[in-house]
Amino acid sequence: MSHRDQLLRELDQPGQGGDRRVETLIQALEQEEPADLERQRALLEGVWELRWSSSRLPYLLVAPWLENLQILLPEQGRGMNLLRPAGPLGALAAISIEASLAVVGPQRVSVAFEQGGWLGPRFGEQRLRLFRAVRQPYPAWLDITVLDQDLRICRGNAGTVFVLKRRTDLRPGDFLSVA
DSSP states (O other), X not given: OOHHHHHHHHHHSTTSSOXXXXXXXXXXXXXXXXOOHHHHHHHHOEEEEEEEESOOOGGGSOOTTEEEEEEEEGGGXXXXXXXXXXXXXXXXXXXXXXXXXXXXXXXXXXXXXXXXXXXXXXXXXXXXXEEEEOOOOSOEEEEEEEEOSSEEEEEETTSOEEEEEEOTTOOGGGTSXXX
16 A cells, blocks of 8 residues: 555544654655645645644644634635534634735745634625734745645644645635635
């Protein structure tokens, strides 16, 4: 079984294999299948769910009762991080932060957080929002180290490693207005 398939299996069974196993698989994949955003940029677009993080911050932990989503629209230079309860309550309330994005190298995406707050339910074409401007005191970026149709591995400017799986049941337009 390939390292990619092994990692996907680990992500479907969080907590079973342990962090060391996941880290070993990540390192192997980064060597075997390095991302190249000049060729793969279109694969960034979509809704991605965090399935593993090296961080111990509560909002970056994977839990069955929480969806930690990242919505990317690189061609529009936009993105969103969103935390919401799993299941039907997720459509009613979420905490979100929106950002402008720019691909600035073969693996790097710069991120400038702009506004964040509460994202509520949709009524017709409108979605309830209570957002305020965010002051970002330092530049932020993600290095996309592995990218394919289903899997994305990133390293953030603070050193955190993220592994995300594409959510094909959700569309970016469900969260961000699509031009």
